[in-house]
Amino acid sequence: MMSRSSNPPSVSTTFPSLGPSDVHVWFCDLPRYADDHSALAALLSGDEQTRAARFAFDRDRQRYILSHALLRLLLSRYTHTMAAQIRFSTGRHGKPAISGTSAATEDIQFSLSHSGPYALVAVAKGRALGADVEVLKADADALKLAQRFFAPGESALITTCEGEARRHMFYRFWTAKEAYLKGKGVGLSLGLDRFEVLFEGDSSLARIRWTDSGAFDPGWHIRSLSLLDHLAGAVAVQGEAWDLHQLESTAYSLY
Structure with missing residues (x-):
């Protein structure tokens, strides 16, 4: 996790270069x-x-x-x-x-x-790419929201969690799905339950699978981000x- 320092960070004048990968x-x-x-x-x-x-x-x-x-x-x-x-x-x-x-x-x-x-x-x-960040809300009913908007497999995973773990799991999926939709440029018109985010075990990497056909979207991959403890974030990238x-x-x- 990133942490804030009480001391001002050193400022670099050399901007990082951006390569094709x-x-x-x-x-x-x-x-x-x-x-x-x-x-x-x-x-x-x-x-x-x-x-x-x-x-x-x-x-x-x-x-x-x-x-x-x-x-x-x-x-x-x-x-x-x-x-x-x-x-x-x-x-x-x-x-x-x-x-x-x-x-x-x-x-x-x-x-x-x-x-x-x-x-x-x-x-x-x-x-193409999409990013999403969310402040974790204490009053969010994670299970109710997941059952209403998410794919069945995602809701089932969230159901197995309790308390803070459930909230973090919900936002992990939410930011991943939002990042994917933003990257594709389709907005919520696609429907959050039309596709499922499948994380690779305990890693931060995920793929997208369509709920109707079970086929994967081979062109996109998602990475959950390491941020502050009360934040969740993800980036979805094409290629x-x-x-x-x-x-x-x-x-x-x-x-």
């Missing part, structure tokens, strides 16, 4: 950027600022602004583009992508997720032979 997953602790809120808000597009203004609560508005500004800052380092100049387009079900076909941007794929005061940004080159690199945004100079 690399998957970078950035963990962002949003409150650490609160002092730079105004400068970061200025990086957002007009549409993003309009969307931010619709939030009823200042806390949610600030989290939206910080997470989307950090996404821009990270993507600017990969694409060698000014953060404020990055433009996005959306697919049929709302999956975002970088607009433009320059050599620096055409192969960069990304996924943003945020929950509470945290965000994840996953980035890869030439392969074989990729290497996961978990990174913390505060360890690098982004602006």
Whole structure:
């Protein structure tokens, strides 16, 4: 598990390179950027600022602004583009992508997720991916939710757990399924019970199996992430032979 340090981490000015087999997953602790809120808000597009203004609560508005500004800052380092100049387009079900076909941007794929005061940004080159992070909610009825939305095999596994173990198991499946749907770019239109996440024993690796046919989706693999104790996270990546690199945004100079 990642742990917070009471001392400021050393900041690297050397940004990690992204190879064809690399998957970078950035963990962002949003409150650490609160002092730079105004400068970061200025990086957002007009549409993003309009969307931010619709939030009823200042806390949610600030989290939206910080997470989307950090996404821009990270993507600017990969694409060698000014953060404020990055433009996005959306697919049929709302999956975002970088607009433009320059050599620096055409192969960069990304996924943003945020929950509470945290965000994840996953980035890869030439392969689709999706990421999800969730703060574990103490009042979540894990078994009831699993029986309503999950595949039968997943619900059965959650039933065998009790207390905290059940809650962690539920969110392990939930984030894996959300990451897969985001990576495919289909949203919840597919249905969470249409496919089953099969973890390989006690490992963090998982595959996808369709509940109707029993066939596996050979093009996608999932990895649960090691985060803070009260968080669950996962990344779903298209293709074989990729290497996961978990990174913390505060360890690098982004602006």
